[in-house]
Amino acid sequence: QKEVEQDPGPLSVPEGAIVSLNCTYSNSAFQYFMWYRQYSRKGPELLMYTYSSGNKEDGRFTAQVDKSSKYISLFIRDSQPSDSATYLCAMSGGTGFQKLVFGTGTRLLVSP
Amino acid sequence: GAGVSQSPSNKVTEKGKDVELRCDPISGHTALYWYRQSLGQGLEFLIYFQGNSAPDKSGLPSDRFSAERTGGSVSTLTIQRTQQEDSAVYLCASSARGNQPQHFGDGTRLSIL
Secondary structure, eight states: OOSEEOOOOOEEEETTOOEEEEEEEOOTTOOEEEEEEEOTTSOOEEEEEEESSEEEEETTEEEEEETTTTEEEEEESSOOGGGOEEEEEEEEOTTOSSSOEEOOOEEEEEEO | OOSOEEEOSEEEEOTTOOEEEEEEOOTTOOEEEEEEEOTTSOEEEEEEEETTSOOBOTTOOSTTEEEEEGGGSOEEEEEOSOOGGGOEEEEEEEESSTTSOOEEOOOEEEEEO
C-alpha cells in the first residue's frame, strides 16, 4: 500500500463548478501538506501548503487537512477551463519540506 | 532566470549509454532536490542537497545513479549504463532552505531505446 493515495481521475466538471480533490495517507508523522498543479509537459507548480491540521484559503482555492482521519482536500471554487491540469498532493514530516511524498495526481478537466 | 532551469528538456539515448542531466536552481536557494516521475506514478524522491552538508542519497534506485552539486549551485544527475526502465521525467526542485517549500523546473524527458 502506498503512503499517499490519490484517485487518478479524470474528474470532468463544467465551468463554474466547485471541485473537490482529495488524498489519504497512512504515515502519522506527516506534518506539512502541499498541493501542486501540473500542466502537460510542465513541472509541478506549488499552489498551497499547510502545516498540521486546519484550513487555508487563497482566492478560489481552499486547502483542508484532517489529521485525525489522515485526509486532505483541495477545493476549487468557480472552476475555469484554465484549471484543467493534474493536481498532486504532497506531504512531509516534521523537519520541514524535505523528501516530499507525492500522490499519483488527479487529472481535472473543466469544460466551457 | 527566475525559476529552476533544467537541460536538456528532452533526451533520447540507447540502452547502455551514460547520460547527464543538469539543473540550475533558483539563485540563492541552498536546497536542491531530484525526483523521478514515471508514467502513472507519483514523483519519486531521488536525492537531496542542503548547503555544504552531505547529500541525502536514500532515494537513488541503484548504484548506476549519482549526483553532484558544484559550488552550492548547479547540480548534475548522472545515470550510467542506462536501462529501459530508466525512461521517465527527471525533475529538479530547489528551496530557499530545507524547511521551505520546493519549486520545480519543467524536467528532462529521458527516453531509453
